[in-house]
Amino acid sequence: MQFRLGKNWRKASWAQKLLCPLMLVLGWGVGMPSTIAAQTVTIRLGPFQQSVALADLEKFAKTGRLPQGLELLSPVLNSQVRELLTKRLEVNPAVADRFIDNLVRSPGGRQFISSLGGVIPGSTAESIKATLNFALRQANGFSALSFLRAYPGENVTVDATKAVGLAVDLNPNNLQSQAFGVLLERELSVASSIPFKAAFDPAGLGNQVVQEQTIVLNDRQRNRTIPVDIYSSQNSSQANPENPLVVLSHGFGANRKFLSYLARHLASYGITVVAVEHPGSNFDAVNRASDKQNLAQLLPGTEFVDRPKDISFALDELAKLNTQIGQLQGKLNTEKVTVIGHSLGGYTALTLVGGELDLEELRKFCKDSLNIGEAPGDWLQCSATSLRDRRLKVKDERVKSAIALNPLVGNLFGKKGITQITKPVLILTGTEDALTPALKHQIEPFTQLRGEKYLLTAIGGTHLSISDPIYPQSAATTIVRERRGEETKSLRQLTKGVSLAFIKQLTPEAKIYKPFLTPAYAQSFSTPELPLRLASELPASIKRWLEPVEK
Structure with missing residues (x-):
């Protein structure tokens, strides 16, 4: 089921609708911190590829205006993409280590990291975890732009086609809940060598017709x-x-x-x-x-x-x-x-x-x-x-x-x-x-x-x-x-x-x-x-x- 997102979204091109989930995925992080920050992003949409300078993306996210030379991308770089570029995931830095640890232990978290491997060609599970760990420690939170600034190498290529299916199932709130689930399993556990016993079990069927x-x-x-x-x-x-x-x-x-x-x-x-x-x-x-x-x-x-x-x-x-x-x-x-x-x-x-x-x-x-x-x-x-x-x-x-x-x-x-x-x-x-x-x-x-x-x-x-x-x-x-x-x-x-x-x-x-x-x-x-x-x-x-x- 798709919900109506507003007049601008209904008029969006197929490329825009692919790029929005893509930016959501980027906002959840891949890559590894490096002294060599990415300078460009190559967006791959099937046979179509377009490179965008990171500095120009940052200006667009800040002002909403497309710098000279990016006018041709105006159908793609719309207000929804701008919003997702700056949307932040905020986790208390004091629990960043446990957040990553719990995330990779949950089935959904492992699936998410595995899926990201296809979205970002050349990335590994280790590089994803390392970047998340680094980014979550930042006081201003983690966003698509903060990830791109730290990504190793001069260019990062993103396969937008493979990012489409992640937008709903692995939204930020859901991913946080999955990581939190491992913590709940451990912290709410009761340790006892004696099995629970009672005179009856209310889960069993009662005696009335x-x-x-x-x-x-x-x-x-x-x-x-x-x-x-x-x-x-x-x-x-x-x-x-x-x-x-x-x-x-x-x-x-x-x-x-x-x-x-x-x-x-x-x-x-x-x-x-x-x-x-x-x-x-x-x-x-x-x-x-x-x-x-x-x-x-x-x-x-x-x-x-x-x-x-x-x-x-x-x-x-x-x-x-x-x-x-x-x-x-x-x-x-x-x-x-x-x-x-x-x-x-x-x-x-x-x-x-x-x-x-x-x-x-x-x-x-x-x-x-x-x-x-x-x-x-x-x-x-x-x-x-x-x-x-x-x-x-x-x-x-x-x-x-x-x-x-x-x-x-x-x-x-x-x-x-x-x-x-x-x-x-x-x-x-x-x-x-x-x-x-x-x-x-x-x-x-x-x-x-x-x-x-x-x-x-x-x-x-x-x-x-x-x-x-x-x-x-x-x-x-x-x-x-x-x-x-x-x-x-x-x-x-x-x-x-x-x-x-x-x-x-x-x-x-x-x-x-x-x-x-x-x-x-x-x-x-x-x-x-x-x-x-x-x-x-x-x-x-x-x-x-x-x-x-x-x-």
Whole structure:
């Protein structure tokens, strides 16, 4: 899927569109520091080659004006390229060594370095690592231009054709998250020679027979038709009135079946689960969009308000149903609710539990900082800028806790919106999530939470690793590599156990389930291919990575 980047981008030539990802790649560094700095850059676009003096590129990046002799390149050297030439990667210099070490240990990092070998003919993995190490120690950060100044030899040749595929999958935020993942795996590990043992495992199937039914709710005031699937125990006498009602919110371009395996699991323990379909951002809505390159058609800004309102409206209607004679009577505890959401549904869950949108801060980011090097989730959030408000609250007091799986957060809540959340929250992050990269969308927001909190980390997990294996993968999510199915089975098992234990904290059985919200329990599901970690607080060694770089 391609998102519309603006009028100038739509008119860009094929050469411009090749060069922008190229400059992103350059901004992440190759080569080796040398006393002989490159003087020219040769851009290779298939059979086409053009050499550009580095000094002229620097003048262009600084002033936006093309020096004499470069006018012929004006269709290629546009404002987007200028922005990417100066875009900087900032990592605290104190952790530069560990950043490189962790990067080369992660599968995604190794793939990135290997791919760069094809982008920069003649480079080696050692030269790439050496240059990154050198550049990350610079106080002013690392950029494409700072790399070019240090590249050995008088000329550096770049194969732009091979750079195209790296722009989305290996964006800066995603690459930082991959390197950070190795640190999380090590620092959040618990060392014990005694395997985790308990009287039962909440990841195993419960003893109650599950029934499923679908009802359709009509919100006439907002002209929204909202189908919901209800999962509950078949035996009404076994319904526990202390259990909260669980509401599932799917992600952008998905539907209410996305987490059906989790819904059935929770219902097997007597917890009623309601999976809500959001009509403005589900699979059908995205598929119906007449212009799929227009982000405003794919995701209207109003959807950031309508989604939480869908759930509040559903709770109003279910409260009425709870008093009526029938299979669901007494099973719909709408006054004590846990919302579980994935991706855009994770955003939805966080707003309902108290997160406040900072639309003024979001507009500033989308206007001044957004570029093609950002992750798809960072582009998607900018749909909300069409809303008129400066700040926005859609909190529902009936929602007592939230589970946010790979949530879309980014800049939606500004610097303080997440700090308004004081109720229990569990966040899942995958360190190779290229759509909503871990650091920006999950880990930094986790540190801002003010209530009881848990961070479940899948080292090497991707955006859809949590999804039901039988759920079809849509075209909207095939732009990046995903790890699903059998290779992420351990993550889904752990998610079932941890989710049940987290939800049970709202009941008199809280102490019984508390041992399953521990690092040892999470680590018991780890595999060499997919290490799993759980933490309620990040240690100081990790927090150092999140400290802002001093200018």
